Amino acid sequence: MSRLGAGYRLLLRAYPPGRRRGELADTLLEVGRARPSVREGLNLLRHGLRARLGRPASTAVVVLATMIALVTGVVGAAVTTRLAWEAVPALPSGERLDEIAGTVFPGVPTTAEKYSDELFYDLREPSTAEVFLTGHDEDFQFTDVILGPESRFLPGDYRQWTVEAQGRLVEAGWDVGRAEVTGATWIATGEIDDSGRLFTATRDGLALEIQTETDVVDTPAGSFSVTAEVDRLTPGYVLAAGVFGLLAGALLGWLVTGWVSRRTEFQGAGVRSLAREPAWLGLVFLLPQALVALVAMVGQQVVGGAPGSPFWALSVTYGFGCGLLGFVLFGVSLVTALVAGKAAPDAEPVVS
Amino acid sequence: MAKAMREPTFWILTALVDQARHGYGIIQQAASLSDGQVTLQAGTLYAALDRLHAEGLVAIDHDETVDGRPRRYYRLTRGGVAALQEETTRLERNASTASRQLAARRHLGEATA
Numbered sequence: 001m002s003r004l005g006a007g008y009r010l011l012l013r014a015y016p017p018g019r020r021r022g023e024l025a026d027t028l029l030e031v032g033r034a035r036p037s038v039r040e041g042l043n044l045l046r047h048g049l050r051a052r053l054g055r056p057a058s059t060a061v062v063v064l065a066t067m068i069a070l071v072t073g074v075v076g077a078a079v080t081t082r083l084a085w086e087a088v089p090a091l092p093s094g095e096r097l098d099e100i101a102g103t104v105f106p107g108v109p110t111t112a113e114k115y116s117d118e119l120f121y122d123l124r125e126p127s128t129a130e131v132f133l134t135g136h137d138e139d140f141q142f143t144d145v146i147l148g149p150e151s152r153f154l155p156g157d158y159r160q161w162t163v164e165a166q167g168r169l170v171e172a173g174w175d176v177g178r179a180e181v182t183g184a185t186w187i188a189t190g191e192i193d194d195s196g197r198l199f200t201a202t203r204d205g206l207a208l209e210i211q212t213e214t215d216v217v218d219t220p221a222g223s224f225s226v227t228a229e230v231d232r233l234t235p236g237y238v239l240a241a242g243v244f245g246l247l248a249g250a251l252l253g254w255l256v257t258g259w260v261s262r263r264t265e266f267q268g269a270g271v272r273s274l275a276r277e278p279a280w281l282g283l284v285f286l287l288p289q290a291l292v293a294l295v296a297m298v299g300q301q302v303v304g305g306a307p308g309s310p311f312w313a314l315s316v317t318y319g320f321g322c323g324l325l326g327f328v329l330f331g332v333s334l335v336t337a338l339v340a341g342k343a344a345p346d347a348e349p350v351v352s
Numbered sequence: 353m354a355k356a357m358r359e360p361t362f363w364i365l366t367a368l369v370d371q372a373r374h375g376y377g378i379i380q381q382a383a384s385l386s387d388g389q390v391t392l393q394a395g396t397l398y399a400a401l402d403r404l405h406a407e408g409l410v411a412i413d414h415d416e417t418v419d420g421r422p423r424r425y426y427r428l429t430r431g432g433v434a435a436l437q438e439e440t441t442r443l444e445r446n447a448s449t450a451s452r453q454l455a456a457r458r459h460l461g462e463a464t465a
Binding site: 056 | 374376397398399402407411414415421424
């Protein structure tokens with residue numbers, strides 16, 4: 001195999017360890033190409049990864065491995081994204097926050113509320129053990145800072161104030177979005193009862209969402225309520241880390257599925273069933289929320305702006321119990337392969 | 353009705369009709385028999401051989417070691433011969449039908465020309 005080009009040797013590692021790699025190396029040496037073409041490389045990669053699953057006549061194992069790879073890919077993306085967020089600059093505080101407050105609310109005493117110093121906050125503030133057992137509460141989301149006037153309300157016209165605030169932010173270097181009309185919707189006509197404005201502005205990796213409202217309880221006549229929410233935008237390297245995690249997790253899931261499949265391929269019906277059925281059942285619990293998370297991951301990029309909650313939020317809140325059960329079922333398949341499985345025997349020549 | 357055989361499968365089985373062959377031997381024979389129309393990729397070849405072996409259409413004939421490399425020879429089984437025969441009949445029937453239709457079209461063309 002040493003005479004085979006490095007490109008081919010690397011591609012042959014897509015195949016499971018064993019005789020097949022040597023057999024392929026022999027064929028490729030006889031073909032006599034120094035290095036693989038793109039088409040040949042993709043062909044070897046595709047069929048090598050398929051060979052990892054064993055059961056060459058089965059389509060079901062490919063479907064199973066694809067779905068498991070999707071689940072583990074989403075888990076990988078969540079893990080790497082979470083880790084990458086650790087490198088993102090913290091939310092502004094001190095002078096930096098004062099500068100923002102002074103731009104939005106010039107000459108007005110303001111308050112700044114921040115519910116947690118962690119990346120995420122959960123109003124329930126559960127311990128790590130509680131999170132592991134029950135997941136997060138439904139309001140689990142990215143920590144943000146809420147700025148507002150100490151008095152909660154500002155006198156004057158909210159439309160005029162919004163225009164002026166947009167102008168101040170533009171002068172301060174913010175990229176300011178168009179203000180939307182907000183308020184209750186009239187059911188009969190579908191029109192919005194204009195009672196506030198909402199707009200966003202971005203600068204230096206931060207997003208500001210400013211909302212004025214006049215229909216908040218206790219709003220004095222001629223005044224309006226206003227809040228400015230400060231969030232962090234998702235840097236490109238966090239997305240890159242997520243994509244890397246997606247691919248790495250999917251590959252790992254595929255390889256582990258292949259390992260389980262090959263170790264149980266030639267075992268008795270009981271062992272095969274105990275490896276297969278829990279994996280399919282686990283997918284029932286895990287695949288829907290993996291798909292939701294994947295759509296959210298893509299959707300957050302399409303929509304843009306600061307994400308309110310991470311794309312995997314469903315899996316650690318409402319979907320936590322199902323997810324936990326799904327991974328326990330995957331664990332049953334793994335343990336079955338580990339304890340009752342055996343490396344697939346190499347096929348022997350048959351004397352006719 | 354039997355499912356149509358994929359092109360690489362058809363040529364792999366055809367290449368094994370006269371004798372047992374190893375991987376490169378199958379690639380060469382398929383290229384030769386198809387007048388250079390078919391170039392089997394190594395990945396495709398071994399994926400198909402694994403499947404055909406699992407389906408009982410191909411058997412492992414014998415193993416050799418050449419320059420320290422394992423070389424395995426494959427041969428057709430009775431099931432493989434039957435499957436290839438069935439596919440050949442299907443292709444002949446299809447070709448015959450198409451030929452009849454083309455002949456009819458020519459006849460129609462001459463009549464209305």
